[in-house]
Amino acid sequence: MTNSEIDYIIKNRKLKLSFGQIFNHYSILILPAFFLLVTYNFSDILIWIWLAISIIIILYYRNKLNFREFKGTFLKGDIIEALNRTFREYDFVIGEINERSIIAYQYRNAISQNEKGIARTQITVIFSEGKFLINSIKNPDNPYIQLFSSNKKYLNTFNIHLKNIFNGIPEEKTILKTKREWSFKRIIIRFFTYPAFIFVIIFGFRMIFNPLNIRQPIIGIIGILIGLYYFYADISLIVREIKNRKNGTPKTQR
Numbered sequence: 001m002t003n004s005e006i007d008y009i010i011k012n013r014k015l016k017l018s019f020g021q022i023f024n025h026y027s028i029l030i031l032p033a034f035f036l037l038v039t040y041n042f043s044d045i046l047i048w049i050w051l052a053i054s055i056i057i058i059l060y061y062r063n064k065l066n067f068r069e070f071k072g073t074f075l076k077g078d079i080i081e082a083l084n085r086t087f088r089e090y091d092f093v094i095g096e097i098n099e100r101s102i103i104a105y106q107y108r109n110a111i112s113q114n115e116k117g118i119a120r121t122q123i124t125v126i127f128s129e130g131k132f133l134i135n136s137i138k139n140p141d142n143p144y145i146q147l148f149s150s151n152k153k154y155l156n157t158f159n160i161h162l163k164n165i166f167n168g169i170p171e172e173k174t175i176l177k178t179k180r181e182w183s184f185k186r187i188i189i190r191f192f193t194y195p196a197f198i199f200v201i202i203f204g205f206r207m208i209f210n211p212l213n214i215r216q217p218i219i220g221i222i223g224i225l226i227g228l229y230y231f232y233a234d235i236s237l238i239v240r241e242i243k244n245r246k247n248g249t250p251k252t253q254r
Contacts, residue, residue: 017065
């Protein structure tokens with residue numbers, strides 16, 4: 001992280017994203033945007049519903065870029081120890097560290113120690129005079145769609161560890177639990193996303209072979225590619241979990 005990026009964060013308390021990272025961060029807007037393009041009649045109430053949903057999503061994900069600020073006479077060593085406790089608890093690995101910042105990533109679905117898999121979550125810590133700032137966010141370098149996240153939990157856990165260190169409470173060992181791609185929460189997510197993307201693919205073929213205007217075939221192709229990419233990415237995660245269990249090296253998370 002450059003000094004200019006760190007200065008921007010300290011001034012605005014917000015993570016600065018590149019153009020590609022902005023696209024990845026707001027990738028959940030792909031489906032609403034797809035339906036907006038398909039709905040060519042602006043008098044239709046459907047387009048206004050999707051516009052309202054898109055605005056809510058933009059505001060919600062924009063808020064995720066904000067940093068939580070801690071002011072006080074914290075020792076840098078205590079902050080780093082609280083971070084390390086959080087990293088050990090949730091399988092984070094430090095990717096970048098210097099005098100002014102720390103960036104750590106949470107890798108999931110690793111097949112082996114050498115192949116870490118996909119960095120799904122990013123924690124950024126910025127040190128400044130008399131304060132420090134921390135943010136947990138979906139890794140903006142990866143274009144996958146994330147419906148639910150544990151970012152608030154990670155920050156709350158860090159806060160607990162920092163208080164424990166300040167009060168002289170030692171780190172407690174906890175039992176690891178395997179995180180499975182077919183957990184109840186993920187099944188519920190797929191219950192909604194699979195039909196949605198199947199609909200996008202089917203509707204995409206309909207627009208290709210029975211277009212109502214000149215742009216619908218192009219939109220249909222885009223919709224099909226989006227749907228196929230989602231299924232490819234999701235099935236890849238399931239395959240990785242199967243390989244993890246066969247190799248006896250599952251990624252774990254508390």
